[in-house]
Amino acid sequence: MPEPRVHIVTFGCRTNQYESAMMERLLGQDRSAPEGDGDVYVLNACTVTGLAERKARQAARRIRRSRPQSVIVVIGCLADAVEKGLTRFDDADLLAGNHWKTRIIEVVRQAHTGTRGLLPAIAPDPIGEETTAGSREQVRALLKLQDGCARACTYCRATQVRGASRSKPTAAAIAEASALVHAGFPEIVLTGIDLAQYAPLDGTLADVVRGVLSIDGLLRLRIASIGPSGLSADLVAALAADERACSHLHIPLQSGDDTLLQRMARGYTVAEYLERIDAIREMIPYATFGTDVIVGFPGENETAFSNSCDVIETVGYTNLHLFRYSPRAGTAAAGFPDKVSEQTIRRRASILDRRWRNMLRIQLDNRIGSTQHVLVEERRGDEWRGYTDDYLYVHFASEKDIPVGSIRPVRIVAVVDDRLEGSIDE
Numbered sequence: 001m002p003e004p005r006v007h008i009v010t011f012g013c014r015t016n017q018y019e020s021a022m023m024e025r026l027l028g029q030d031r032s033a034p035e036g037d038g039d040v041y042v043l044n045a046c047t048v049t050g051l052a053e054r055k056a057r058q059a060a061r062r063i064r065r066s067r068p069q070s071v072i073v074v075i076g077c078l079a080d081a082v083e084k085g086l087t088r089f090d091d092a093d094l095l096a097g098n099h100w101k102t103r104i105i106e107v108v109r110q111a112h113t114g115t116r117g118l119l120p121a122i123a124p125d126p127i128g129e130e131t132t133a134g135s136r137e138q139v140r141a142l143l144k145l146q147d148g149c150a151r152a153c154t155y156c157r158a159t160q161v162r163g164a165s166r167s168k169p170t171a172a173a174i175a176e177a178s179a180l181v182h183a184g185f186p187e188i189v190l191t192g193i194d195l196a197q198y199a200p201l202d203g204t205l206a207d208v209v210r211g212v213l214s215i216d217g218l219l220r221l222r223i224a225s226i227g228p229s230g231l232s233a234d235l236v237a238a239l240a241a242d243e244r245a246c247s248h249l250h251i252p253l254q255s256g257d258d259t260l261l262q263r264m265a266r267g268y269t270v271a272e273y274l275e276r277i278d279a280i281r282e283m284i285p286y287a288t289f290g291t292d293v294i295v296g297f298p299g300e301n302e303t304a305f306s307n308s309c310d311v312i313e314t315v316g317y318t319n320l321h322l323f324r325y326s327p328r329a330g331t332a333a334a335g336f337p338d339k340v341s342e343q344t345i346r347r348r349a350s351i352l353d354r355r356w357r358n359m360l361r362i363q364l365d366n367r368i369g370s371t372q373h374v375l376v377e378e379r380r381g382d383e384w385r386g387y388t389d390d391y392l393y394v395h396f397a398s399e400k401d402i403p404v405g406s407i408r409p410v411r412i413v414a415v416v417d418d419r420l421e422g423s424i425d426e
Contacts, residue, residue, distance in 0.1 A: 004038075004039035004040045004071075004108060004112045005038050005039045006027055006040045006041075006042060006108055007038030007041050008020050008024060008042045008044060009041060009042070009043050009044065009059055010044045011043070011045050011052055011055055011059075012044075012046030012048065012052055012076075012077070013046065013048075014189065014191040014224050014225075015144055015191055015192060016044050016046060016076060017135070018143070018191060019044060019076070019098075019130075019144070020044045020135075021133070021134060021142065022101065022102070022144075023042065023044070024132075024133075024135075025131070025132055025133045026102070026104050026105055027104060027105060027108070038070055039069075039070060039071065039112065040070065040071045040073060040108050041060075041063050041071070041073065042073045042075055042104070042107075042108070043060060043073065043078075043092070044075055044076045045074050045075070045077065045078035045079070046078060047077045047080075047081040047086070047087060047157055047161060048077070048156070048158075049323065049328075050328075053078060053087060053089075056074065056089070060072050060074070060092055061091055064091065071093045071094070071111045071112060072091065072092045072094075073092060073093065073096065073107060073108070073111045074089055074092040074094075075095070075096045075097075075098075075101060076097070076098050077098060077157070077158075077161040077162065079100075079118070080097040080098055080121075080160070080162075081157060082095055083097055083118055084160055084161070084330065085330075086157065086160065086328070086329050086330040087329065093111060093116050094107070094110065094111045094115060094116055094117065094118075094119065095117070095118045095119065096118075096119040097119070097122075097161075098124075098147075098162060098163075099123065099124040100119060100122065102124075102125045102129070103122075103125075124147075124163070124166065127146075127147055127168045128168050128169045128172040130144060130168070131176050131179070132176075132180075133179075134183060134185050138377075139185070139186065139187065139375065139376075139377045139378075139386075139404060139405050140185065140186075140187035140188070140375075141180040141183075141185035141188055141189070142189050142224075143173060143177055143180065143188055143189065143190055143191065144191055144192055145168050145173055145190055145191065145195060145198050145205070146165065146166065146167050146192030146193060146194065146195055146197060147162060147163075147165070147166045147192060147193055148162045148165040148166050148193060148197075149162055149164075149165055149193050149194050150165045150197060151194060151197070151265070151267065152265060153254075153264055153265050153266060154263065154264055154265050154331060154333040154336075155264060155294065155325070155328065155333040156328070156331060157328050157330060158193055158194075162193050165194065165197040165199070167197075168200065169200045169201070169202050170202050170207050170208050171202055171203075173208050173211075173212075174208060174211035174215075177211075177212045177215060178215050181215050181216075181218045182217065184405065185405075186220060186405045186406075186407075187218075187219060187220040187221070187222060187375060188212055188218065188220070188221050188222070189222045189223075189224055190205075190222070190223050190224060191224035192224075194227060194230075195224065195225070195226040195227070195230050196226055196227035196228070196229045196230025196231075197230070198230065204232075204234065204235070205230065205232075206232065206234040206235040206237070206238040209221065209223075209235065209238040209239060209245065210238050213238075213242045213244060213245060218244060219244060219405075219407055220244055220245075220246055220375060220389060220407075221242075221244055221245050221246065222246040222248070222391075223239075223246070223249060223250075224250065225250045225251075225292070226250070227252060228251055228272070228276040229267065229268065231249070231251070231276055231280065233279070233283075236279070236283045236284065237283060240283045240284045246389045246391070247284055247286050247287045247288060247389055247390050248288045248289070248318070248319070248389065248390040248391040249280065249287060249289055250289070250291065250319065251273075251277070251289060251290070251291055252291055252292040253273060253291045253293055253308075253311060253312075253315075254266055254292060254293060254294050255293065255294060255300070255304065255307075255308055256270055256293075256304075256307045256308035256309070256311030256312065257270070257300070257303070257304035257307040257308060259299065259304060260297055260304050263297070263298070263299055263336065264297065264333070270311060274311070274314065274315070277315055286390070287390075288317075288318045288319075288390040288391070288392075289315055289316075289319075290317055290318065290319030290320065290321070291312075291315070291319070291320060291321070292321045292323065293308060293312070293320065293321070293352065294324075295308075295322065295323070295324055295325065295345055295348045295349045295352060296325035296340040296342075296345030296349070297325045298325070298336035298337065298338050298339050298340065299337075299338040300348075305348050305352075308352065309351070309352055309355055312352065312355065312359070313355065313359055316359060316363065317356065317359075317360075318360060318363055318390065318391065320353075320356050322349055322352060322353055322356075324345045324349050325340065325345060357418070360418065364392070364415045364418070364419075365415055367392070367415075367420055368412050368414065369411075370411075370412050371409050371410065371412070372388045372392070372409070372412055372420065372422065373388065373389060373408070373410075374386040374387065374388055374394045374407065374409075375388075375389075375405070375406075376402055376403070376404050376405065376406055376407070376408055377404065377405075378404065379402070379404065382397050382398065383395055383396070384396055384397070384398055384402055384408075386408075388420075392419075392420055393418070393419040393420065394410055394412070394419065394420045394421075394422055395416075395421055395422070396410045396421065396422040396424055397423065398423075398424055400424075408424055410422035410423070410424055411423055411424070411425075
């Protein structure tokens with residue numbers, strides 16, 4: 001039987017994106033079929049929100065309609081949620097949990113030869129053996145350092161579907177980063193389910209940062225989302241010591257109200273969170289911040305919502321991921337009283353988004369006339385696009401043939417929507 005053509009569709013977080021790239025490497029780059037041309041479709045699916053699950057179901061149904069002879073595999077968090085009885089997914093031929101991702105060749109073989117249903121749960125392979133060759137479609141390369149979660153926030157399924165926290169050894173992480181840089185990726189992004197829980201036996205996250213920054217040819221190092229407890233003074237010092245370390249930090253807040261933070265089991269108060277922000281700004285005065293906020297968590301009254309708005313404006317985030325609370329079966333919060341109506345959740349989300357965008361516009365306007373260093377990521381005609389080190393999106397025009405993956409100084413001349421418009425000296 002000939003080898004099947006495999007197409008991987010990715011949903012959800014950067015960890016999922018890393019794992020899709022890992023599966024592509026294991027399958028072989030020539031085995032990854034273009035979209036719309038697969039014998040086996042692997043949906044690397046998310047279960048964090050109801051919306052994430054709906055997207056996977058919609059994708060499976062589209063594939064079923066357009067390519068009825070293809071086999072559909074759901075792998076990852078959504079399959080683990082099915083295995084644990086937290087949800088259902090009836091639109092796939094085969095389901096396999098997260099720990100099967102390192103054995104994707106076997107999963108594809110079983111799917112292609114007729115195995116159906118849910119593959120049994122298995123123990124994970126050592127996380128240090130997980131590597132990628134990067135994604136051919138991206139300039140920046142993701143590097144997964146950590147998996148699993150021991151925090152058990154009351155609204156989140158990560159503990160159920162990802163298991164206990166596991167950390168990649170620092171030596172393995174630095175070696176993987178070196179291979180990615182030498183393969184041509186100018187920016188490395190460190191990621192995990194909760195980087196604040198990164199605790200290998202041979203070092204710390206600060207050690208990884210220093211090790212990666214020692215690699216010749218690296219242009220930028222970025223840290224993905226990290227909880228406030230993970231931002232130690234040693235880590236911040238390591239970031240502050242090298243201009244190639246990006247000055248944008250995404251630190252989830254979830255709520256600006258202490259009562260709700262306690263109900264969420266987040267493990268910090270608003271005051272402690274803001275103290276961490278202030279400490280970072282003392283060491284990196286030009287730092288910018290992103291965050292995650294949940295609107296409509298059970299018990300959120302108008303005062304609690306107002307408190308969240310106040311924190312958003314106090315910090316002055318340049319990036320905001322706004323989530324409307326979605327109850328997830330199997331989590332403690334799903335059984336909490338004082339539910340917030342969907343109408344109220346939508347209204348509050350709209351208010352918070354508007355207040356944040358008004359504040360963001362002021363910050364973007366302040367960049368007009370400045371010169372920003374932009375990592376060029378793509379070209380569309382004579383327009384080039386990329387991000388600053390503090391994660392602001394920039395468009396600029398040039399008739400020159402600018403290498404994708406290079407950093408160029410761009411003079412900012414305007415703001416359009418949520419992006420900066422610039423020009424370069426010809």
